[in-house]
Amino acid sequence: MREQCALIGVLNDHPALANRQVRDALLKGLVDLYAGGTASVDTQTGAYCLVAMHGATAADPAQPATVQASVGTQQSTLSLPVGAPRARWSVPQAPAPGDMLALAQAPGQRAWLGYVADLGYHEDATHARASAVGLSLERRYDVLREGRWQATGPHPVQEGDWIRVTLVVQTASPRHFVALTDDVPGGLRPTDLALSAVAGLDLKQVSSTGSGVFGTRRLDPRAPKFYAEYLPAGRHEVHYFARVANAGDYLAAPATAELMYGNASHARTASDRFPVVPSPSP
Incomplete structure (x- = not known):
């Protein structure tokens, strides 16, 4: 991509080196790369590329543009006057399955146009599945029993448990710059175990927060966040602690891992159910 942009820049400065068709083909290829042909x-x-595109823009006279846009049977004409940065069309009805977005420029126009499509959708969090691109993320829950952490397993979690x-x-x-965000089930209250008074516990044995690469922690009551400026290759665990406050059957929506700058890598867990039973009567 860098070489292509450098070549476009050379042709901007020395147009006699290649004809107009070669330059246009390079510019169209660059648009394809920016539209997802390269990961980052x-x-x-x-x-x-910024210098190359600026040179290409300066070399061509400004002209208005008209585009016919359609999704299935829904159509609209977008007009972009000289100097206007963008034109917008919101599809009034949800497209039917299989409908394709089509953009057709008016005959004889040579303006360079790009488009951004914002897709909105609703997902049922109770059926969300795990996904992974570039890295993976898993989540598990352990309960404090007999002074040590144990998998929840067949023993139900009770009110008051850690x-x-x-x-x-x-x-x-x-x-670089990786962020983890969890979604806390409704019955849990995140807290700092090391600052809590739990009788008979060796806090050093049970209060480890895991990998030190996630040096910044934000223990939000609903969405705890953990940040790493640099994440080495390998496996890394992060722990946080919560107290069970109320009985019920709670949804744990997916936890996510993402890059703070860019979207080349991202992952999420599947959704979980977190059942809590009332504490036994004294």
């Missing part, structure tokens, strides 16, 4: 763009490549939530992120390559 580093700073130096972005600078090359829960350890573990997020396990794995990556084959190093990543």
